[in-house]
Amino acid sequence: MFQIYNTLTRKKEIFKSLKEGEVSIYACGPTVYNMPHIGNYRTFLMTDNLVRTLEYLGYKVKLVMNITDIDDKTIRDSKAVGMSLKDFTDRYTAEFFKGLDMLNIKRASTYPRATENVDGMIELAQKLIDKGLAYEKDGSIYYRISGFPNYGKLSKIDFDNIIIGASVDVDEYDKDNPRDFALLKASTPEEIERGIYYESIWGKIRPGWHIECSVMAMNSFGPTLDIHTGGVDLIFPHHENEIAQSEGATGKPFVYTWVHGEHLIVEGEKMSKSKGNVFTLPEIVRKYGGEVVRFMFLSVHYRKKLDYSDAFAENAKNNYLRLKETLDNLEFALASAEDAAYPEDGEVLKALPEIENHFRGALEDDFNTPKAVTVFRDLSRTINKYLESGKNRQVLEKLHSLYRQFSDVLGLFAEAGKEEIPENVMKLVEEREAARKNKEWAISDALREKIKSLGYIVQDTKEGQNVKKVEY
């Protein structure tokens, strides 16, 4: 039974999908205006873990993630570098996808773009106007918050207690109520000159930010969906506004379960440009490798802050490599497995179902990946122990299949076993083999050093030399 924490109720709830066996998820994707940083990816990875967990538990998952390719920031920054909006956002969209691959994040079913859904936004705005929930002012369309009594149900913000001035731009005299937000914005002369506008009955407009998600989510799934994900900072106002737009227009519940990922901080502080502690994904991946970064994120629960530091990354790397080592050694052992039975076979096989139950239980509990990782480590130890002396083919295959199942759910070791050892290295290994046969230890050790300098490590086992690439 899958349980998941719902921001709407601030409780862990037993998950029940609208359609038996199927889950619809809408995830707030990137605004493509710069290199995404590791914090952005933590949130995307959270959604990936949720998807993988649901699939592991037998659901068919449809994930839709939007790409915001038109908003204040994309317009501003594309101009600053003298690019068209499209060229500019295409560039960062490509970067975004590269990052997904670095972390082995599964692709969503679709990635709708805001610019491709403006018609739908105009329609939705019109519908809200017809219902008295939106109004036009100076060519822009605003949502009338006072018309939607449920406003605030997600964020639980008491708007009577908001310090006006601290939170609301008092200069926004063009709205009826300072908290009303823009659905569509009148294009400025400059935007029009750059071709950034769409025709409407209210004149030339371009989308605000919040409306795109309501439109794309409902286009993909209809008025109601199972799960909506995003970072905690989106709870207010973005997701609150999505609810107001969607439920205001349809009168139906928009989302049953809201899932929000906590932020990543750096050495105890929020990442911010002014502090100079913003890390992009490629920077970190270059240093530690994509899967180590993934593992690092997995080892902290998504509703807890992750305090990034070099020490933490190193820690994750060591843990990761240890688990990877088990897989390597297991596969190496498999190559020389035997059909004979070993005394420890039965004991190992008996332990597996329990381990598997623990693993499933961890993920069923609000997709608790750190707990799942611990179970993964338990399995690793069990395997290492068996490898000490046992080498029955059937047992090894069973261990391998379970280990692989776990690693797949966690999205780890995607490339394992695919690395080819270069010829020149293999040649040295063969030379070393000969030297070892003749007990020429000096030569053997020199060759080991040489191989190491080429980035490979050799381990001597009863079954011969095991060669592997040194990782980071």
Add this chain to the structure above:
RNA sequence: GUCAGAAUGGCAGAGUGGCUAUGCCUCCGGCUGCAACCCGGAGAUACGUGAGUUCGAUUCUCACUUCUGACUCCA
């Protein structure tokens, strides 16, 4: 001010109403020609403070302190 979350050993970080993982680090033993990997063992006064519930709390409740975040573009 309102709404959240967090406080665990030298470090990093899970987790739990009664026994606290794991990794790094140090040491010992096994394995090895020597290593590496792996296994076993040992080390360290660890659960923010004060109350309460309880036979028993690090774990639940309340308060306090400190920190972080949201309330303004933000994953």
